[in-house]
Amino acid sequence: MPTIQVQMFEGRTPEQKRAFVKALTEATCQTLGAAPESVSIILQDISRDNWATGGVLWSEKTKG
Structure with missing residues (x-):
């Protein structure tokens, strides 16, 4: 029984x-x-305030 966990930024539509x-x-x-x-799939919506890459929160990255 495959179980897949996906973490992604919140905001996707149903x-x-x-x-x-x-x-x-x-x-x-x-x-x-x-x-x-x-097949089980677990979706976890993560806010940009709770995700960082390269030591910078995604909520603080400039949008370009």
């Missing part, structure tokens, strides 16, 4: 998440030979 988990499930089934009902 429609985007629905399409994402469908595509991820299909790719997992095709690649690993798993049945769709055995």
Whole structure:
């Protein structure tokens, strides 16, 4: 039973998440030979205040 955890910035719509988990499930089934009902996906929405890269919070990075 594959369990996939995905951490991403918050702000995706339910429609985007629905399409994402469908595509991820299909790719997992095709690649690993798993049945769709055995694939679990856990989505974790993370605010930009709680994610940093290179010592800088994403909430503090300039948008360009």
